[in-house]
Amino acid sequence: MSADVSDLSLVRRVQRGDKGAFDALVLKYQHKLVKLVMRYVRNPAEAEDIAQEAFIKAYRALPQFRGDSAFYTWLYRIAINTAKNAVVSRDRSPIEYNIDRNDANEESYDMQGRMKDAETPEGLVLTDEIRSVVNAAIEALPEDLKTAIVLRELDGLSYEEIAAAMDCPVGTVRSRIFRAREAIDRRLREVFEGGLGRTEELG
């Protein structure tokens, strides 16, 4: 089976004008991309801005994507270049010491806007909550489900490789990973439905 078949299906849909398919690609790769960009910038808000810019660039360039490489490999290159350019332009921009009071206020407001949902205590608590819920749900999984999901997500093994490692059919691996995800998702949904709504109310 092609390593990129589902991404390619979504990419083809975007190339036919279906923007909703691009949302799915963003949802899938946003965390990876932010982590990647964090190698270049320390500020998480800035990393997100760069990741956002990389996704938009990728969307604009998608008509030229022919599938010669995996979608994520292609996206990875765009993100790296965007991050490098951002770092260079930031280093080149002169440091203003005589900042007008209005400008300073605007800058301060902008920074507050960018930091509002993550570095505020509510955002951090929510993120910690997600993390602890997921980790607790994984710990509660039966051993075969836990092994399957960890081999898949942490070690990046294919279903076939996991089947060989666990000495079971590929269909069983698929079922175990699905059941593990469902068990974790049940717990996670509660946090998202309650937690994210709470953040919006606070914002």
Added chain:
Amino acid sequence: MNEELDSQLSAMFDNELPESQCELLARRLSKDEQLKARWGRYAVIGATIRAEGGPRLSADLAQRVSVAISSEPAASEPAQVPPRRLGAWWRPVTGVAVAASVAAGAILFLRSESMLREGPTAAQGALVASSASGADHVLVASAGSADSYVVPKTSPRRAIVPTTQLANYVVAHSEFSSPVNRRNLLSAFMTNEAGAGAASAGGAEEVSEEVDDDAKSAQ
């Protein structure tokens, strides 16, 4: 929600779903917000296991991107680009080949034009005559008479016949001309001085262009 559908979604997330099923599910995924939310949570689970989340697991990056691309034009199918089998070296070669073929075409066209303007040459005249009088005459001539050669008459247009004004120009600007070209032009001027009066204005223009080109190349 349908368990089989969710199982397919999980496999699709891992790029482990057969292509035919992927096509159908991708269509549904792009439209179904509930399915998309589940897909997004699968990504959060993976990110948490890999400790990718950082402090902003809850951030709405996907939403911001979605809003940003909603104002973008829809991505269309890529234009068919020929496969890049050849290296970069073929581009200049192709350019040279095209330029050479255009130049060759231009030379052939100008030659045929000038031949038409000059009328048939002696050889062509002989050929026309033999064709007009029939094939027998040609055979008799070739059998009975000694070999003969037709010397084509030199076209007066081929000689470089500069005008006096042009000669003055060449002499005045000879510092920009290569020695060989300068010598050729001056000797042509001297040997064809007698026929200068017969030179047409068109011929003078041709030489003028040659001189201009030479000056440009020197510069």
